[in-house]
Amino acid sequence: MRKLVISSPLKIKKAIPKIKAKIDIHTDLKRNTLIINGNEFDEFTVEKIVQAIDFGFEIDDALMLLKDDRSLEFVNIKEHTHRKNLAEIRSRVIGTEGKAKQTIETLTDSSIVIHNNVVGIIADTAHMPYTIQGMISLIQGAKHGNVFSYIERQNANLRKIKPEELGLRDPNHDLKNLD
Numbered sequence: 514m515r516k517l518v519i520s521s522p523l524k525i526k527k528a529i530p531k532i533k534a535k536i537d538i539h540t541d542l543k544r545n546t547l548i549i550n551g552n553e554f555d556e557f558t559v560e561k562i563v564q565a566i567d568f569g570f571e572i573d574d575a576l577m578l579l580k581d582d583r584s585l586e587f588v589n590i591k592e593h594t595h596r597k598n599l600a601e602i603r604s605r606v607i608g609t610e611g612k613a614k615q616t617i618e619t620l621t622d623s624s625i626v627i628h629n630n631v632v633g634i635i636a637d638t639a640h641m642p643y644t645i646q647g648m649i650s651l652i653q654g655a656k657h658g659n660v661f662s663y664i665e666r667q668n669a670n671l672r673k674i675k676p677e678e679l680g681l682r683d684p685n686h687d688l689k690n691l692d
Contacts, residue, residue, distance in 0.1 A: 515556045517547045519567045528572045532562060535579055561585050568633045574624040577635055584641055588632040593652045599630050606632060606651050613657050617647055620664045643667040 519525050522545055529540055538551035538559055547563060549556050558579065565575035565585050577583050590602055606627060607614050614625050621644045623636030636644050647660045 515549045515560055517549065517560060517563055519545055519547055519563065521567055522547075524566055525563055528563075528566050528575070531572055531576065532559060535576060565633065565635060568631075569626045569628045570624060570633065570635060574635055577624065580637075582637045582639070583635060584638055586634050586636075586641060586645060588634065588645055588648050588652070590630040590632065590652055593649050594654075602652055603627055603630070605654075605657075606648060608657065613651070616657075616661055617644065617664065620661065620668060621647075639671055640668075 522542060525547060526542055529542065532538070533540070536551070536555050536559060538549055538555050540550070540559075541548040549559050549563075551559070561578050562575045565578060566572060568587075578585055590599060590606075594602060596602060605613070608616070614627070617623070618625055621636050621640040623634055623640060623644050625635075625644075625648075626633045632648050634641070634644050634648070643664050647664050650660050650663070651657070
């Protein structure tokens with residue numbers, strides 16, 4: 514049994530039927546407290562989903578946490594800068610008309626929400642370190658283009674490269690051509 518203190522009970526109340534459709538758990542919502550009953554793994558998963566919804570993620574984005582390769586992380590803007598103008602830093606992370614945030618989401622197949630001075634990220638575990646590093650770099654003042662190219666380079670490193678893509682020769686094929 515887990516108890517969670519939540520700040521937006523109406524959003525959680527709307528999300529509970531969708532969560533129960535995916536996971537076999539029992540919940541009890543009283544004012545700003547959610548009680549979760551089920552097996553330990555399901556309780557932990559639902560806790561992460563509720564935490565994501567309470568933070569500001571859409572229900573469908575939070576339900577991505579049901580996949581084993583997805584995780585939820587938070588980056589506190591204040592921990593990575595000494596600047597006092599936090600609104601300017603938040604706007605750097607979001608970008609003009611949300612383009613910077615959308616580009617990072619597209620490159621890393623993630624979902625990003627900025628709430629107050631905290632950036633919430635749901636991404637697969639392979640891309641999570643690069644997404645976090647990209648956010649920290651933006652917070653610290655790096656150019657947007659440099660951050661995007663860093664993430665693209667890391668994506669290229671993650672892709673499995675087949676030997677034929679490297680231009681390596683197949684010795685069996687080469688020996689057949691000698692005859």
